Amino acid sequence: MKESLEIRWHGRGGQGAKTAALxxxxxxxxxxxxxxxxxxxxxxxxxxxxxxYNRISDQPIRLHTNIYEPDYVVVVDExxxxxxxxxxGLKKEGGILxxxxxxxxxxxxxLHSYEGKVYTVDARRISMESLGKYFPNSPMLGAIVSIxxxxxxxxxxxEMRKLFQxxxxxxxxxxxxxxxxxxxxxxxxxxx
Amino acid sequence: xxxxxxxxxxEAVAIAMRQINPDVMPAFPITPSTEIPQYFSxxxxxxxxxxxxxxxxxxxxAMSAAIGAEAAGARTxxxxxxxxxxxxxxxxxxxSSNRLPIAMALVNRxxxxxxxxxxxxxxxxxxxxxxxxxxxxxxxxxxxxxxxMAYPIAEHEDVHLPIMICQDGFITSHAVENIVIEDDDDVKxxxxxxxxxxxxxxxxxxxxxxxxxxTNYYMEARRAQAEAMAHVPGVVLEVAKKFxxxxxxxxxxxxxxxxxxxxxAFVLMGSAAGTMKEYVDGLRKEGEKVGLVxxxxxxxxxxxxxxxxxxxxxxxxxxxxxxxxxxxxxPLSGEVLRALFLQKVRCEAADYVYGLGGRxxxxxxxxxxxxxxxxxxxxxTLPAFYRYLGVRE
Amino acid sequence: xxDEFRSSKAxxxxxxxDELTEGLQIYEPATSVDTITGxxxxxxxxxxxxxxxxCLLCVPACPDSxxxxxxxxxxxxxxxxxxxxGICVKVCxxxxxxxxxxx
Numbered sequence: 069m070k071e072s073l074e075i076r077w078h079g080r081g082g083q084g085a086k087t088a089a090l091x092x093x094x095x096x097x098x099x100x101x102x103x104x105x106x107x108x109x110x111x112x113x114x115x116x117x118x119x120x121y122n123r124i125s126d127q128p129i130r131l132h133t134n135i136y137e138p139d140y141v142v143v144v145d146e147x148x149x150x151x152x153x154x155x156x157g158l159k160k161e162g163g164i165l166x167x168x169x170x171x172x173x174x175x176x177x178x179l180h181s182y183e184g185k186v187y188t189v190d191a192r193r194i195s196m197e198s199l200g201k202y203f204p205n206s207p208m209l210g211a212i213v214s215i216x217x218x219x220x221x222x223x224x225x226x227e228m229r230k231l232f233q234x235x236x237x238x239x240x241x242x243x244x245x246x247x248x249x250x251x252x253x254x255x256x257x258x259x260x
Numbered sequence: 261x262x263x264x265x266x267x268x269x270x271e272a273v274a275i276a277m278r279q280i281n282p283d284v285m286p287a288f289p290i291t292p293s294t295e296i297p298q299y300f301s302x303x304x305x306x307x308x309x310x311x312x313x314x315x316x317x318x319x320x321x322a323m324s325a326a327i328g329a330e331a332a333g334a335r336t337x338x339x340x341x342x343x344x345x346x347x348x349x350x351x352x353x354x355x356s357s358n359r360l361p362i363a364m365a366l367v368n369r370x371x372x373x374x375x376x377x378x379x380x381x382x383x384x385x386x387x388x389x390x391x392x393x394x395x396x397x398x399x400x401x402x403x404x405x406x407x408x409m410a411y412p413i414a415e416h417e418d419v420h421l422p423i424m425i426c427q428d429g430f431i432t433s434h435a436v437e438n439i440v441i442e443d444d445d446d447v448k449x450x451x452x453x454x455x456x457x458x459x460x461x462x463x464x465x466x467x468x469x470x471x472x473x474x475t476n477y478y479m480e481a482r483r484a485q486a487e488a489m490a491h492v493p494g495v496v497l498e499v500a501k502k503f504x505x506x507x508x509x510x511x512x513x514x515x516x517x518x519x520x521x522x523x524x525a526f527v528l529m530g531s532a533a534g535t536m537k538e539y540v541d542g543l544r545k546e547g548e549k550v551g552l553v554x555x556x557x558x559x560x561x562x563x564x565x566x567x568x569x570x571x572x573x574x575x576x577x578x579x580x581x582x583x584x585x586x587x588x589x590x591p592l593s594g595e596v597l598r599a600l601f602l603q604k605v606r607c608e609a610a611d612y613v614y615g616l617g618g619r620x621x622x623x624x625x626x627x628x629x630x631x632x633x634x635x636x637x638x639x640x641t642l643p644a645f646y647r648y649l650g651v652r653e
Numbered sequence: 654x655x656d657e658f659r660s661s662k663a664x665x666x667x668x669x670x671d672e673l674t675e676g677l678q679i680y681e682p683a684t685s686v687d688t689i690t691g692x693x694x695x696x697x698x699x700x701x702x703x704x705x706x707x708c709l710l711c712v713p714a715c716p717d718s719x720x721x722x723x724x725x726x727x728x729x730x731x732x733x734x735x736x737x738x739g740i741c742v743k744v745c746x747x748x749x750x751x752x753x754x755x756x
Contacts, residue, residue, distance in 0.1 A: 090436055093266060093436045094266065094436075097265075097266040097438060102438050103266055103436065103437065103438060104435055104436065104437050105266075105435065105436040106430070106431075106434055106435035106436065107430075107434060108430075109377065109378070109430060109434075128438070129437065129438075130399075130534035130535065130537050130538050131534060131535050131538050132399070132428070132431050132432065132435075132531040132532065132534050132535045133535055133620040133621065133622065134620055136622075357676060358676040358678075359656075359675040359676040359678075360676075417656065420656065420675060457656045458656060458675075458678060458680060465680055465681075466681065466682035467678060467679065467680060468678065468679035468684070469676065469678055470676070470677075471677055471678075471679060473677055476666055477673070477677065479670075480668070480669070480670035480673055481670075481673060481676070481677050483670035484670050484671060484673055484675070487670075487671065488675075
């Protein structure tokens with residue numbers, strides 16, 4: 069289990085990257101961690117590139133800056149690979165997770181000779197199969213937690229179920245779908 | 261029982277407001293403070309508070325309504341940011357000169373232009389001479405705690421002044437962090453009921469508020485207001501002591517971090533204080549004897565405490581998150597250097613402007629500041645009174 | 654200086670800063686009675702009782718409430734507070750008020 073971790077999320081306005089970062093902060097908090105989850109606001113429009121951040125640590129967190137050298141980067145929309153320098157400052161001991169149906173080998177050439185691990189997950193397919201709609205944030209959350217080894221697997225699913233039950237108190241029918249999306253992505257995420 | 265939670269700074273302040281359950285809240289939305297009245301109006305709609313929420317048509321009206329409500333005898337609060345508070349400007353003076361203990365959540369944001377929604381202290385610094393008490397928060401916990409302490413300070417019989425509790429826009433207002441939320445009843449008991457002695461809705465004592473004052477009386481009124489401000493530091497410490505005895509968290513007028521044997525000190529306010537603590541630790545590991553003085557209360561300014569904390573250093577760097585456009589330095593440095601001079605503390609000093617419009621304070625900036633301080637101590641002169649950190653040049 | 658009750662009668666130009674009320678609040682009603690504004694007057698209205706029909710139209714027109722009324726009849730002017738504006742002269746239909754020395 070890692071003691072501390074910094075994650076940067078890249079998404080587009082409306083895709084839920086900020087929500088995913090806040091959910092990761094929630095679940096990490098529930099497992100007893102100190103957390104930060106915060107968005108970086110530019111022009112707030114549907115479709116505009118947005119960035120969100122997580123710090124997760126066993127110690128209280130005092131830093132109040134954006135994350136410039138993340139351990140992990142999550143790319144929620146693969147079209148951002150061309151528009152944004154997503155690997156900027158990314159530690160080579162860490163890795164990058166991309167939402168795509170392509171393989172990690174196909175993605176690596178797009179990453180400006182990044183040397184660390186490249187993971188992919190097909191969040192669109194998982195979301196359509198589990199929820200019947202395209203909400204990439206739950207699959208991406210399942211996949212990043214699977215990769216970064218910041219909390220116990222069983223604890224993660226137990227706490228996420230509680231969070232979903234709370235978050236979707238008025239539409240409990242979507243809890244199972246979201247849990248399934250988390251689980252599928254947790255299992256399917258791949259670095260080959 | 262207190263409970264551990266994770267909340268954004270805006271949520272935390274809104275919860276403090278719910279626990280206080282004020283009589284009146286007039287507010288007008290402006291980024292990044294909008295969430296505070298938004299959360300609070302939910303509490304009103306859900307019946308969790310019995311506050312009269314007034315959705316006014318501007319910030320000028322928000323502060324005007326707050327003044328009217330507070331003068332009528334109602335415990336009143338509001339929230340705003342940036343241009344919103346600038347639009348309250350004349351009313352801020354009316355609130356303080358009429359000795360109305362209104363509480364405001366100020367979520368610090370840059371002023372236009374260029375138009376920008378991110379954090380700096382320009383808005384609070386624009387209001388520094390309005391006669392409001394100003395307390396700055398490093399993180400969400402402090403934003404919450406400071407708001408819980410707001411009314412016991414502002415309504416204290418030796419004070420009767422309005423108070424603004426500041427936190428940095430987005431950096432803490434929109435960041436979810438770990439926080440301890442105290443029990444509703446404990447907070448209510450700590451804050452207590454508002455029992456003004458004189459108020460407009462008292463039928464037994466007809467009252468005139470805000471009468472015209474000719475030159476023959478104006479300075480005496482101002483002198484009396486200044487006396488109230490002179491009582492504030494003692495009351496802030498008294499309230500902090502009571503807060504600590506109940507809730508366990510300690511607060512002073514300033515916070516000194518690793519200053520005991522520091523040769524070089526940094527002075528700043530707000531969320532960058534946490535960041536600076538990390539950098540101080542990093543520099544300490546490299547053998548640099550550095551420390552931080554965080555100014556918690558900016559108005560009134562704790563000149564003696566700041567000078568005392570800096571009395572043994574070789575050099576001090578003041579970091580301002582606002583411009584004064586005076587060619588000399590920022591507003592915080594003006595206060596700090598005056599404190600040093602009047603308390604006869606002799607050391608080298610330099611001033612920096614950082615973090616305008618939401619820019620981060622980075623370790624490389626702090627290293628360059630430390631280099632400057634060492635140059636000063638070696639007898640060199642810096643090329644200007646102050647400079648910008650992290651600006652492209 | 655405090656929020657203790659202090660009558661405005663106790664406050665004057667000899668009062669020190671700490672002898673004023675908070676925010677110069679006035680804790681009593683009708684304190685304008687104590688302020689003798691009649692001395693600002695440069696012209697003075699004169700009440701000609703013999704011509705007065707007691708219609709009382711002049712009473713609400715007076716900006717300074719300087720026309721006392723008793724038993725539904727107006728009395729002579731309250732010269733402590735009359736500023737001599739002359740509005741009463743204009744509103745009187747019976748020429749029962751005239752400005753002293755004005756044709």
